Amino acid sequence: MEVDKKLVKILRNIAILLQIKGENVFKANAYANAADIIESMQLDVRDLVRQGKLAEIKGFGEALVKKITEYVETGKISFYEKLTSEIPVELVTITKIPGIGPKKTKLLFETLGIKTIDDLEQACIDNKVAKIKGFSAKSQEIILNSIQHIKAWKGKKHQFACFQEANNIDILLKNIPEVIEHSLVGEMRRYSEIVSQVHFLVSTNENQKVIDYLQQQFNLILDGNVITFSTDEEIDVKIQLTEPKNYIWLLHNLTGSEKYINSFAKYFTERTSQPFNFEQFPLSNKVLKSESELFELLDLQYIPPELRENELAIIRAKEKAIPKLVSERDLKGMIHVHSSWSDGFNTIEQMANAARSLGFEYIVICDHSQTAKYANGLEPERVIQQHKEIDELNSKNIGIKILKGIESDILPDGSLDYDEDILKKFDVVVASVHSHFKMSKNEMTRRIIYAIMSPYTHILGHPTGRLLLSRESYEVDIKSIIDAASDYGKIIELNANPYRLDLPWEHIIYAKEKGVKIAINPDSHDTNSLTDVFYGVKFARKGWLEPNDVVNCLSHEEFLKYINSLGKS
Ligand SMILES: [Zn+2]
Numbered sequence: 001m002e003v004d005k006k007l008v009k010i011l012r013n014i015a016i017l018l019q020i021k022g023e024n025v026f027k028a029n030a031y032a033n034a035a036d037i038i039e040s041m042q043l044d045v046r047d048l049v050r051q052g053k054l055a056e057i058k059g060f061g062e063a064l065v066k067k068i069t070e071y072v073e074t075g076k077i078s079f080y081e082k083l084t085s086e087i088p089v090e091l092v093t094i095t096k097i098p099g100i101g102p103k104k105t106k107l108l109f110e111t112l113g114i115k116t117i118d119d120l121e122q123a124c125i126d127n128k129v130a131k132i133k134g135f136s137a138k139s140q141e142i143i144l145n146s147i148q149h150i151k152a153w154k155g156k157k158h159q160f161a162c163f164q165e166a167n168n169i170d171i172l173l174k175n176i177p178e179v180i181e182h183s184l185v186g187e188m189r190r191y192s193e194i195v196s197q198v199h200f201l202v203s204t205n206e207n208q209k210v211i212d213y214l215q216q217q218f219n220l221i222l223d224g225n226v227i228t229f230s231t232d233e234e235i236d237v238k239i240q241l242t243e244p245k246n247y248i249w250l251l252h253n254l255t256g257s258e259k260y261i262n263s264f265a266k267y268f269t270e271r272t273s274q275p276f277n278f279e280q281f282p283l284s285n286k287v288l289k290s291e292s293e294l295f296e297l298l299d300l301q302y303i304p305p306e307l308r309e310n311e312l313a314i315i316r317a318k319e320k321a322i323p324k325l326v327s328e329r330d331l332k333g334m335i336h337v338h339s340s341w342s343d344g345f346n347t348i349e350q351m352a353n354a355a356r357s358l359g360f361e362y363i364v365i366c367d368h369s370q371t372a373k374y375a376n377g378l379e380p381e382r383v384i385q386q387h388k389e390i391d392e393l394n395s396k397n398i399g400i401k402i403l404k405g406i407e408s409d410i411l412p413d414g415s416l417d418y419d420e421d422i423l424k425k426f427d428v429v430v431a432s433v434h435s436h437f438k439m440s441k442n443e444m445t446r447r448i449i450y451a452i453m454s455p456y457t458h459i460l461g462h463p464t465g466r467l468l469l470s471r472e473s474y475e476v477d478i479k480s481i482i483d484a485a486s487d488y489g490k491i492i493e494l495n496a497n498p499y500r501l502d503l504p505w506e507h508i509i510y511a512k513e514k515g516v517k518i519a520i521n522p523d524s525h526d527t528n529s530l531t532d533v534f535y536g537v538k539f540a541r542k543g544w545l546e547p548n549d550v551v552n553c554l555s556h557e558e559f560l561k562y563i564n565s566l567g568k569s
C-alpha cells in the first residue's frame with residue numbers, strides 16, 4: 001500500500017489557500033491535519049472509502065469525507081478546483097518563504113497582485129514590497145534572497161521522495177521481455193541527498209519494443225536513445241537505452257559525478273594509453289561483464305557507487321585503500337529520539353520496543369530541553385520524573401536498554417539549557433541550535449564551539465541546521481566546528497532525518513580525517529521514523545565512514561564507557 005501523495009498535497013494546499021482567503025484557521029487546519037494523519041498512519045484512503053470507514057477515523061468530519069470520497073471516485077475535488085480558480089495555487093509556494101506565511105501572502109496578492117514567485121521577485125527588485133505595511137527594506141532583502149534559493153531548488157527532489165517511483169519503474173522494466181539488464185544510474189545510485197531526476201540505463205537489442213511498452217504508461221519525449229517523462233508525482237525520469245556491449249561501461253560512466261568521471265578518464269588514459277570515450281568502451285575487443293571486471297582490468301579496487309563523487313575515490317582505489325564501509329547491520333544503538341514527554345508522538349516504552357524490534361541493543365531518549373517551550377521542553381522537575389520512568393522501564397528488562405539523554409538547546413551565548421546539577425544526571429547530552437539562526441558567521445561559530453567545550457556536551461546535534469530544499473544552513477564555519485570537536489574529543493551527529501542529512505558528506509570526510517567520531521541519529525518523533533536511521537547509514541557511506549568511526553556501532557557497555565571518557569574528567 002502506498003499513501004496517495006497527490007491527495008495529501010491537495011489537502012495541504014486547501015489548508016493554505018483557505019488561510020490566504022482569510023478563512024478561519026481551525027477550519028483550514030482540519031485539511032492539513034487530515035493530510036498529516038494519512039501520512040503518519042499510512043492510511044489506504046481508497047480502501048477506507050470503499051468500506052465506508054473513513055468517517056470512523058478521528059479528524060475526518062463529514063465535509064472532509066465527502067470531498068475525499070469525490071476524489072476517490074473521480075480523481076478530483078470540485079471544492080479545490082473552485083478554490084484554485086479564485087486563488088492562484090502558486091501562492092502556496094510564496095507562503096513558505098521565511099517570514100511571509102498566509103496572511104502576508106494575502107496582502108501581497110491583494111495590494112500588488114502578486115500571483116507567482118516571479119511576480120514577487122520583480123516587486124522586490126522594484127522596491128515595492130518594502131513599502132507595504134508589515135514589510136521593510138530588510139525583510140524585502142531576505143525575501144529576495146530566499147527566492148534565489150527556491151529557484152535553485154526548483155525541479156529538485158529529496159532522494160527519499162524518489163525511491164518509491166524508482167522502485168515502480170524498476171518493476172516495470174523487469175517486466176519488459178526485451179530488457180536484458182537495467183539499473184539506476186546517476187544521483188540516485190550515488191545516493192545524493194537531492195536529485196534532479198531518476199535516471200535508468202537499459203540494455204536491449206530492441207529499442208522500439210521497449211519504447212512501445214513504456215508509451216502505454218507514460219507521455220514520453222523521445223530523443224534518440226533517450227526517453228524522458230514526468231510522473232504523477234512530478235518526478236522527472238530519464239531512461240537511456242543502449243546495446244548490450246556498452247552496458248557496463250555506460251553503467252559506470254553514468255553513475256559517477258562529473259568530477260569523478262574527469263579523474264577516472266585521466267587515469268584511464270594514463271593506464272591504457274587509449275583516449276577516453278564516454279559512450280563506447282575504448283578497448284573494443286573486450287565486452288565487460290561487470291563493473292568489478294572493469295575496475296580489475298584497470299588495477300583499481302572496486303569503488304562503491306556512493307563514493308564515485310570525486311578524485312579521492314580514484315586515488316584510494318589505486319592505493320587499494322577503500323575501506324569496508326559501515327552498513328545497517330553494524331548499528332547497535334538508537335540515539336537521539338523524542339518521546340511524548342516533549343514533542344514526540346509515542347511513549348518512551350513504545351519507542352524502545354520499536355527500536356528493539358529493529359534489532360537495537362540500546363536507545364537514548366533525547367527530548368527537548370526547557371527553553372524549547374514550543375516543543376514542550378522538559379523543566380528540571382520533569383527531567384527527574386522522566387528519569388524515574390526510565391529507571392522503572394529498565395528494571396522490567398524489556399529487552400533493550402534505555403539511556404537518559406537530552407537534546408539541550410544551545411542558548412545564544414553558547415551555554416547549555418540547564419544548571420550543572422541537572423546536566424550531570426544525563427547519560428548523554430546532545431547539544432543543538434534551535435533558535436537565533438540569524439547570527440553572524442563568527443558569532444554562530446563561537447556559540448557552537450563554546451557548547452562543544454562544555455564538559456557536559458557529548459554530541460553536537462544537526463551541526464549546520466540545514467533543511468534540504470527549504471532552509472540553507474545557518475552561517476557557520478563548519479571546519480572550525482569540526483576542528484573544535486576534534487580538539488575536545490566530542491562526537492558530531494549525522495542527523496539521519498531525510499530532510500536534513502546533516503552533516504553534509506563533504507564535511508563527514510573532513511571529520512573522519514580529523515578523527516572525530518560520528519553518531520548516526522534518526523531524531524525520530526514517532527516509532528515509524530526510527531528507520532530514518534538507515535538513510536543516515538547510506539549517507540554515512542558517502543562520507544567514507546567505517547563501523548569504527550560510528551559510535552552507534554559500539555555495544556551498550558562500550559558506548560557508555562566511551563561516553564563517560566568524554567569531557568567529564
Ligand atoms: Zn533538534
Ligand SMILES: [Zn+2]
Nearest residue numbers: 336338407523
Ligand atoms: Zn531532536
